[in-house]
Amino acid sequence: MPWPLPIIRQFAKIPVNPTEADFHGVYNKLLYTLFPADSAFTVAPQFMPASPESAECDFYFDVMHEDRIVFIVHLRSPGDIRYVSKRELADKQIRNRIRDLLDDCPIPVLHAISAIGTQLCFFTKRINERVNPLAIPPDNTYENDTAPRERWNYNVLEEAGVQKLRDVVEEIKEACAAL
Template sequence: MTWPSYVTLQFELVNKFTTEESNYYGPFITLLTELFPASEDYQVALQFKHVVGHVSTVPTPHVITRHGLPVVFIEFKPQVAYDKDLVCKEVDDQMHERFLNFTGSIPIPMFYGLSVLGTRFCIYKYSVANRSVTPPCIPPSDNFIVNVAPKERWDFDLLEVDRKARLKELVAHIKAMVAALQ
C-alpha cells in the first residue's frame, strides 16, 4: 500500500530541503485532498485565528470538514521539531488546547487530531462521550524530571509502508463515522 508518487516526492523534497513550517503546507494539502477528496464532499482548509479587529497570519490547524462540520484536524511542524523535547511539549500542549476549539461542533463520537512533525505523526483522539483526550497530558513534577511529551508519541512516519496503512485505516474509520450520520 503506497501513496501516489506525486505525494511521496513532495514529502521527500520538503524533508530534504527545508525547515520552514509553511513549506509543508503544499505536501499536506496534496495528501489530505487525496485522503478526503472533494468528490466525496470533504473540504480541506487552513484555518486562521480571528483576533479582534483582524485575522492573524499565524495559521492554526488544517481542518477537514464535510458539509461544514469538522471531522478531523491536522497540526504540523517541520521535521527538526521532532528532535527537540521542548518543541514536543509545546506541540502536545497545543494539541490538547486545539480540541477546546471544536467542542460543541463535533458531529461524530470520536474526533481525531493529527500532530505531525515533518512526516512523523501522533494520533490524538477526543471522545465526545467521555470528554477526554488521548494521549493524556503528562503532568510535570516538582520532585522528579518528567518528560511530559516524549517524542516516541510521534512514532508513525507517513512514508513508511505499515504506517501508511495505519493512516488509511484511521481515515476509513473517520469516513465510516461520517457516513453513519446520514
C-alpha cells in the same frame, strides 16, 4: 499500500533543512487525496496566532464534513522533534484545538494528528472521555518530559504510518456516512 506517486514526488521536493511551511503543500495534497474535493469533505487550512502576545502563527488543516469538523492536522517543523519544549508545545496546542472544536464534531470520535515534519502522533477524543494519548502532567521537581518523542511514532512515508492514517480516515468516513 504506499501513497500515489504525485504525493511521493511532493515529499521528495521538501528541502534538506525544511521549515513547517515546506510541508503545507504536500499535506494539503495528501489530505485532498484522502478527502476528495468533489465529496462532502472540505480541507480548510487555518492559521492561528500562537499566543496573544506572539507574532507567530500555528498551522492547522481542519477537515470538515458538511461544514462540521471531523479531523484536525497540526503541522510543526521537523526540527521540533529534538526539543522537549517544542514537543510539549505541540502536544498542548493540539489538545487545545481538540477542546476548542469538539462541540462542533458530529461523529462520536474527533481524530487529530500532530505532525512534526513526517512524524505523526495520533490523538482521539470521545465524548465524556479524555484525549488519548493521555496527557502527562508536569512535575517541576523532576523536570519530566510531558510529550515524549516516542509519541510521534508513525512516519507518514512508512508503511505503518500510511496504514494508520488510512485506517483513521476510513473510520472517519464510515462515521460520516452514518450521519
